[in-house]
Amino acid sequence: MNTGGVPNAPNPGTSRTFQFDLNDVCCLKSNPSLTGIIVRTYVDVYPLGPPEDDLMVSYTSVPQDVLTEYLQTGVPRKGYVIVQFKWVSQGCSLIHEDDLELLDRCINFGSYVKRPDDTMCGTVIGASATCTLEPIAYRNYDESLGEYGSVEFNERLMPHSRRRPGTESSRPLPIHDVPLSEIMHHEPFINDDLIIYHQKLGIIRQVDRDAILRVSNVPVSLVDPKDLEVPCHFDDNELIWMPKGQPCRVVDTNLRYMEHDSVIPGQYVCTKYKNMRGINGGTVPKEDPRSFAHGHVLSTPATEYKVEWLCTNVFGLGTCEIPNGIETLRASVFERDAVICDFENLSAGGTVNSATSLQIGDMIRFRDPKSAFQKYSYQHIPPEETFGYDMNMFHITSRKTALTVRWLDGNVTTEDIKCLRWDPGLDENIWPGSIVVLKDGIETMHWPGLESTSAYIRQLPSHRKHRESKIRARTVGVVQAVNIRERIVTVRWYKDPYLILLHGGQILASLYSKLGELGDTISQVSLYELDVFPCLERSHGDIVLLAPDTIHTSVLTEGSLSAYNIAGPCTFSYTSSLSLSQMHSYLKDMSLAMFHWEWFKSMTTVDTSPLPPRHSHHYQRKLSERSTADFVGQIIAIDVNGEITVRLAGTCRDVRVPFERIMMVMDGGFTTPLGVPAPGDLSTMSMNSAYTYKEEGPGVGDEEGLLHFDDEEGLSSDDDEDMSETTLREALRRYVNDEDGILLEEEEWVSGNDEEEEEEAISGSDVEDMSEIKCAVYRYVNSSSADDGYSEDADMKTENDSDFDMRDASDGVVYQSEEMTSPPGFLILEGPPPSDHHFISKDGAGGSALQVKRIQKECDILDESLPPGIFVRAWESRMDLLRVLFIGPEGTPYQYAPILIDFHFPGDFPRKPPEAFFHSWIGGQGRINPNLYEDGKICLSILGTWPTQNQEEMWSATKSTVLQILVSIMGLVLVQSPFYNEAGYEVFAAEGGRRVESDKYTEKTFLTTRRYIKYALDHQVSGMEDIVDWNYLPSRLNSEDCSRPLLLRRAIDTALAMIEHEGHTSSGEERSASAFVSRLSLGAVVMLRKYITELEALEVAATA
Template identity: 70%
Template structure:
């Protein structure tokens, strides 16, 4: 894409007040040469304190390991913490104890190990660069309603050589090689008299540079028809000591010098080998070094190379020198997938393989998509950062262009020291915004968009929900077992879906939640496994029609197998294949292999992934698009039984089956940059040619969970009484009186629904059924749903006769043989519930299974849950009350997204009192002596079913207090409100077992009006409230002070479209109830 004519961003005349993001590159204002990146303290687990983090990308580091301790006791082992600026002692002490910077401070990792880490106030730092990748989704600020995709990244930088030679005018020649003092011990090294440092190189395009190492960790490589990621590199180190090249017996026994004064050193890493030379100079062992770096090691650890002789010194004394090279000795590679169209016999190994460096470096191709094709215009100059060491891709051309001082190999014992350090960088990003406009922006003026629901972009292929149907396809007994074990889709399980209304998004209006879509003429798209797999050869998008319409975002669905994004690494069917690949045979059964994402198949072994891709390739061979876009190579192969058969086939490694998407047009065209042994090549490919999106596996941070994707964690908790003793038998159990409900903040903060029935009945109206017991019982008969006209207000708590319903989530769990203690505890819990349930919470238990409960919440007014029925199942486990209850949330409208960050679509409930979310505050965890089931229910009502559920995400509390991310919060609330309207319809269409009378009484009108009490008529109230919100939208403008409701200031147009549909459905139910 040619971006030369793209306009710059408009100058608004206002400066953006920003906060530092994770991975931001910054420098000290007082010492600009000291650069580093903003990081997070990795052992940080204190979720309740994450809100005090100043990074807007805090959500990416919520939890890094579930099993870590909650309260870190002092600084972690691997951090060298120093002080460069003045930080109040209480701020520093608090940080060292908790690992959480106070507001206004960030934790910075500087470029060199000897420079350490430091806690620094934001005002003492200057932002130099930002980590925004090609294809990233960005905003100008976190509350902007306009978001975009980075479609081009062009950067220039300033370079400093790590080595140079001074010119001697008297001799008329250059002297010996010297090294840049940046790599020397800071404040100890001074340039020699008469020496002159070489001038830096300015305005060097990043596209002309590459990393100084041929291969490194996280590189994507192609090796013998396999695609993999380098996970670990073992390296040697070559030093220049006394002008002699030496290698090391033990590369890990290197030391780097660190200079501190007493006020500068805050914390030395625990267990760090350290050699103190004097009061201010210490040498620390460190095994990660780079060319040009000043290091030392014992002479006995050296051995001469290339004819060099180690200086004759005391073998136990230390020699000093510079690193000349760090050659790799071994690579550990994780294999992802294979080229099933390749020639020869494919070597299928384990997913993790160790390869000797000479073998890999000889035969592997690095997927270097920054190596631009000569005709390429799209750049992705974001892979190299300030502080990194680089080389020129074309040293000869660079020498002629920049006239820098080239160091001959003979001056450095054959090791290439023409390496440069990036000291500054300026990046311009071309952004295609959601409204279709394109601008060029300075990278520092943007931030990464972390919106939870922003998955529809210009160029996205979308499906109209009303055009989706679930179909049955012929079952096959020959489907491999591993296919059946692939995970279910979170929305549609393993259903087979046919989509007949499919289109491409042209533009998106986020404020109004409207997308402009151009539709395909006659698409017939079959999706397997709930939308994870595009079925071959049964699917066809067809041609785009001229029909363009505006559609509510809530009416559209996006499936993983249809998603293609800028920057995606993709596996392709090559444009040229050998004729031998056509002899794969035919599939005799229904094919279950088709385009998907790598993450979907990541649980499979490499041989299983290969079998999956091979089945897909067979189904592609007869497709018309495949025949029209593929060239057949008829070159004769070497004799199959030849000794050198495989070697000849691998002699010229092919890489044309892997590429990166660099352009997605709104007409459906996709441009892919192919990997190659030299410069890359850009090609246009049909949608169907992309076999797999390789969406995981590159960086080490890929495993960090995003918000909304954190699984329920197991927590090993020891329960103690108030004296600190473990609770182990019945004699140690202390019971409270029934009326002594624990005094917690959750019990005081919940919102009580304003139901009308509260004033319409007395205790005499309720049939207790047993005058000697506070607990009420009723037979769980099948005709509960058919309420008589004389039905009265159902009790909030009731024990039913019979067995629990079959749809109770925990019905399959066998009831534990109860001890006297457990039985007494359960009875006590039921007593409390029978007396103390607040309005809006209904509980049912069963006489045959007292360990099972079902709870119905009526959503509190003034929240997006208002009038909606929320149903939970509870199980009191065998070790109750030592362990908290198990809970399951019935997410009836699967596939519409969560209605709360704490309520998962698979039924998980993340709450500290349930032991499913870690917390630093022990008062928030389950206590065997203090906590009750009532406390759990009140916590859910008061802390989960709230006005602004977006801020329930861990660490977002401070955002709510500061009003940050308000746009995302409003969107989340609006979507939750729409989804919970469907909960009302579902509960009325599908009677909730054990709760039928509660739903009928609270929602539906009575056929005969009672003279004693009117029903709440929540169905009518929900309809009226929705109509009022629509009327507000139609008769008000954005920014008007009058609000649509207590939780939504104004509905979007997209929400109004959907709400009208839901109102119609609810009114039909209301009419049917009165007939």
């Protein structure tokens, strides 16, 4: 790359008041005709690895060390971004942010946004976008002849494509101020389009296309479109490298031709004459078949579409074909009957403009060419001038967008899109218009008879956990506004609602539920007093399935209602594990239930017209002609009075629909934003070469400070093993503080050994040496937290005390004779494992002798080296299972909270890491950490559930241990500021960014984990009863016994002190409420008082 000029001195231009984000549209300040989008930044959540597959080009001066760092890591240095320019021949480039000008942002209708200098979040509820268009082709006017000449193509697509086009007087002028709602993509169907075809909703996954060229003024098609080449013109020192494995033909020093099969009309391309064939009887120019011909693309007609079907219209007429997997359809058949879900088409009478998807550089057509020609008087090219192909297409060269935003406080403003930033909305789930449930009005009840439900219901994610319970909600309302600082929500309540929620709030049992009429009562409540359940969530921009307002009488006679029908409104992502036929059955059951609803009977018109004879010719086609695409729509408005407006797919009409008519929200379980895998895909996502697990690769050798097992089964040739000290050190430093809050220092870790002695102590195989290291650590731990009640004697074992403790698993809570001693950190229990162990159904037999020996080694390590606050239980009858209880570290929002995780050693352990499951005891309340999902998933590199480029962070069969995993969870997950555990947010932590959002997340986590304490004391935590009793409750024999930690009382006292702090003011510097929260919000105080009352009642009951 060009590294001339002054190092580290990019063009400053004017000072920036914004930060570039992924997918921002920008241009070079030095060459505004070069436009592109930002595809990599230094804060990427999912780094893509070294740019081996990119065409790298230099456009600006960049220091050599900055370039080298990027080429090695794939992550640009802070202040630099990677820009992918619009045309493939322009490649991508590493550019300093000061050399770029922001043109536009990729913020869609329904997105969450923030102002750069504000923490207030809002929702985009409307857009007003206009653009400037440039035609891809034109005809020069010959004044002497008084007529137009032949069609010419825009020079942007010629080899010298990065030069600004000329400004000859004959070139047509751009068209300005064209609303985005008047234009559409130049192709009728493209990848990722939602379509409706023969009463099925699907998404196009792939389009195979041909290419029609104009060569020597003759139209030709191609034998193989993949043999096309596009020109790439580079000046000296501009080309960094070509994509890996990319065929490329060098013409001269500055011109190369690169194979590329994805072309667009108007593009200048090259191919061999032997790859051409005539069209409609035409002939190919007679040249050497091996020589190359140059021309322009006239058209790229589709030949085949590959479609993934999502669901069916169960209210449609006739029989709906249900294919398996992705279906391939001929273009001629597909395009005849398919309907695209084009919700940006603003029909007559439409009140909400949602068009934002078309970006600068996109190629488009007018929706209504005749009206557009009359309105804008552009130069129209007759199709006969281009062999019957319509070349009246345009590029978007600029765009101005104003977004209408409804903020959390209920205010609505209009903002320039460049003055906003896209926000993931991770810390907010309650918005104006949201339907919320008061927690105090929730009852969890037994729901009998579900074993008689359809088989597909049992495949839903939460069926096993919630199959015999239901949630009944009697206090339901609509959010009017949110005071985000004080966490206070203004709610308007329904008069007499009655909702039954199934599967933990994922499914609304509509047959037994009603919202009723919205009342006039409005009140303010703590945000933490409210619940938002997935089956009740509706958002701007959501694609939804609708029950029609008119159905044919023949549909009403099909099937009968099951006695225990529980199919009801939910999200697509919750049912995404179902096959298409199972999804059809689910929706069919829901439709049968709807026939029994009073509102459905009163608001639905029944069509009694006769159907065509079943045996008539083209019976199915005649039925299709009578069907509509109006069973799919997009939510374009949600009012604070509970009304929802939907734009229908087929007719683009805007209609108001009752809440009950929405059958399913297509919430993204079938598609994901660019470059961002869905959370549910993270544990199974296929990783690229940068993430590939290598048993013999990096991270396996005899590296400093790492436990080493000699064979592939993870067993050492020696009987004694070393601790994986590097990970221990890193994690323990995160959660062990001395009295002054200073982190553990390197020299304290090894208790006096110098660096050489440390290496010798760690890399050797002397257990006594390792014991000394561990004892030094734990002496430091206990000296700084002596009040915690953790006994060093009980939690630590030396080589002279290596035999495992054994206890009958049926002992339950510790008996009185055992009350005077702390439960051991590691213990193997007799008897069977608890029935609620997540992996109890896994096959526990069949492990090899080597695997069994490795598991015994893991137990040895746990028995002698567990840090305080971690308790592990195994079972003699099932040594492939572990249950671990973490006591939340002090100084974090998890302090004193019990965190329960189950582990399982799979059949391929230790080649693969243990499986882990987090028990989210109060599911539905939101995550307590970005790495701990409510469905039990734990995102951690060492567990193989999170991609990483650092091989040292991955599980290694020869070096990693279960202890590493446990210490990583304690020290790297249960931290002081969990908000920054969100992928890509580490950089904010380093810079102190997003502090307010972090404080809100921490506050919510603290409140939520107080309920974990209550749950553990209200319910027996199987296998951990004695641990919970000892750590949280006072002795029942000796009330003056001070050896117990009394964590329940500590939790109460800490909460009371934080509440007292909320009302505290002083003229001097204000002290913080705690080590992790500077000040509680008013909403948090309201909720914390309730939790204190509940915890105090448990304390009284324990001592009664």
